[in-house]
Amino acid sequence: MIALVALFACKQPVESTGVWMESSGYGWEFFNHRMSHVELGVTDSDAYASIVGGTSTTNVVTELDAQCDPDTCDEFPFFDNADIRIGWGRVTSTTAVFGSGSAQLEIDADGETASITVDLPAEATGTPTAVIRGYSFDTAVPLSGGTACYQPKNGWIPKSLGIELGEPVLSGDGKSVTLDVTGRFQAGLTHEDERQCIDAVIDQARIALRVEVLVAVTEEAAETVTVSQSMQYAYTGSPTSPGEQPDPDWSQRTLGTDLGDPLVGWSRFDFTFHEVGEDRGAYVRTLHLDASAADDVASGHATNFSPGTQLSAFDYAFEGTVQTVDVGEGVQHGAIAEIIPVGLDEAGVPVVVTFAL
DSSP: OHHHHHHHHHTSOOOEEEEEEEEEEEEESSOOBOBSEEEEEEOSSEEEEEEEOSHHHHOOOOOOOTTSOTTSSOOOOOBOEEEEEEEEEEEEESSEEEEEEEEEEEEOTTOEEEEEEEEOSSOOOSEEEEEEEEEEEEOOSOOTTOOOSSOGGGOBOEEEEEEEEOOOEEOTTSSEEEEEEEEEEEEOBOOOGGGHHHHTTGGGOOEEEEEEEEEEEESSOOEEEEEEEEEEEOOOSOSSSOOOOOOOOGGGSOOOOOOSSOEEEEEEEEEEEOOSSOOBOOOBSEEEEEEETTTTEEEEEEEOOOTTTOOSOEEEEEEEEEEEEOOOSOOEEEEEEEEEEOOBOTTSOBOOEEEEO
């Protein structure tokens, strides 16, 4: 009798809770800007965001060294607010086991890869899936060639940026999942006389990247959706009336999953800006990743529309991978949409704003 009770107890379902990010992005309330700090994601209890776009969003005055020419290394202090969006999902399941981990890298145009191991709260059997549940790009990293007139903390205009999760592998004992995390970031030229000091050092740009990962081990393997999209917007030649940048045709950006209410998350996203006859980087106005089974959408989209400060046409190419997997019943979905001020603490570190899920 004791043996039967012990056997029955061992076979009781184990509950595991997973929280993931489905969509993320930001836009600027007034103008387009450089990228200094972009941090978006979720934890088990909160969503978080912190967006900084250089001195034109913080109104911080940059002190230049005496040998630096302010006419070729100019800054335009001003304030702006960030309009952030985070879509999330959460489930407590007896058919899936969840775990979370993170990777930290310094990345450049060539990319860098780190291997991480995510411990699981219970022994799992089945197939692992990994999705990005948070990320932070931060440009406050010294130039690879040493100090120069330009201060990287003020941001870069990206030519490309991306994150990719490698194939997750469940350990033989079912207690952990191992995977690679890869990031890349390339700064682009401004082609502006006032910012020649940026263009002089873009090949030395490195940024700090943090990637938060959720893994789910499930009975069935995930369905993988590959996304390949692009947009081109013309420029009128007038900074005050640069030409509209309408949304893409959403009917061409569908997720197309047959699963009822799955976990939906990104395992890869990659933006390349100004591919059409350009070597410049992007002053980003909006940057969004959207994935939803309920809304049947899978999209990566960006703009640089900014009457008064826009100086060029704009185009992008986007490549991404969305994972959809059945994690059982009772999936909750929610979204955060808030306008947040750009905040720096006394040490100049970006302030992170949190929202309860």
